[in-house]
Amino acid sequence: MKFLCSLFGHQPPVYARKGWYSPGEEYGRVIRGGVDGLGTEHAAVEAECARCGERFVVARIHLPPEKA
Numbered sequence: 001m002k003f004l005c006s007l008f009g010h011q012p013p014v015y016a017r018k019g020w021y022s023p024g025e026e027y028g029r030v031i032r033g034g035v036d037g038l039g040t041e042h043a044a045v046e047a048e049c050a051r052c053g054e055r056f057v058v059a060r061i062h063l064p065p066e067k068a
Helices: 003-008
Strands: 031-033 042-047 055-063
Touching: 031 055
Parallel strands: none
Antiparallel strands: 031 042, 042 055
16 A cells, blocks of 8 residues: 555545546446345445555445346
8 A cells, every 4th residue: 555545545546547448437346245124235346546556445335126
């Protein structure tokens, strides 16, 4: 972890050096979590920090219900 990341937190991948893709189209990884008492499935989105490259949680999300 870089010094700036330890002071200010990780930097989202949208700030990474631009490549052939458009800004904001970087990939993340969805990590499934548990299901709460209401039946809502929880998950988190992980991505690489634009400064240090370490993976971190970018967002926590609710997954849509699966269709039968």
